[in-house]
Amino acid sequence: xxxxxKKSAKRKKRRDIQHLILSTIAVAGVLSVALVAPNVVGAMxxxxxxxxxxxxxxxxxxxxxxLKKGYLVRDEGKLRLTSTGQAFLLRLQLRHSGLRxxxxxxxxxxxxxxxxxxxxxxxxxxxxxxxxxIGFVRLQDSVWLYPYDCEDIIVLLKADFxxxxxxxxxxxxxxENDTEYRALFNLPLDR
Numbered sequence: 001x002x003x004x005x006k007k008s009a010k011r012k013k014r015r016d017i018q019h020l021i022l023s024t025i026a027v028a029g030v031l032s033v034a035l036v037a038p039n040v041v042g043a044m045x046x047x048x049x050x051x052x053x054x055x056x057x058x059x060x061x062x063x064x065x066x067l068k069k070g071y072l073v074r075d076e077g078k079l080r081l082t083s084t085g086q087a088f089l090l091r092l093q094l095r096h097s098g099l100r101x102x103x104x105x106x107x108x109x110x111x112x113x114x115x116x117x118x119x120x121x122x123x124x125x126x127x128x129x130x131x132x133x134i135g136f137v138r139l140q141d142s143v144w145l146y147p148y149d150c151e152d153i154i155v156l157l158k159a160d161f162x163x164x165x166x167x168x169x170x171x172x173x174x175x176e177n178d179t180e181y182r183a184l185f186n187l188p189l190d191r
């Protein structure tokens with residue numbers, strides 16, 4: 001294995017460990033620092049992510065990196081996922097699940113419309129950044145466009161950001177003057 005391959009594998013393993021730690025904390029809500037390691041160790045052992053016995057050191061280093069980046073915070077001896085951490089976890093989940101583009105476009109547009117109150121402006125910005133990362137294109141202020149089925153990802157987004165009632169998923173057969181958007185997504189211009 002070449003040097004670049006080794007570095008790439010190491011980065012992937014680090015992301016996988018971070019994903020496990022964040023997912024564990026997100027699922028449980030709040031976990032004490034002492035309880036995080038055994039759960040994560042067991043999961044990593046089952047996935048075969050740790051070939052040697054430096055597990056506690058690796059988990060501690062990864063946890064400290066997540067704390068330093070602001071994805072986790074310590075609160076009375078417990079770890080909590082921050083809103084930035086939630087967004088990072090969502091990006092990791094999207095990478096793992098991936099949005100698959102079908103070979104042929106079905107001719108329907110997927111629209112997302114959201115109305116998140118001003119008091120939750122930070123969360124609104126996180127939703128926007130996440131939509132951009134997924135590949136959505138902004139149609140208007142809070143209206144976003146995507147040409148492929150993405151309902152599963154949207155359900156995950158609604159659950160992770162707790163915005164179920166504030167986000168609408170619409171499937172539309174046509175959009176007026178959509179030539180520009182077809183070109184953006186490399187879709188056939190005549191339909």
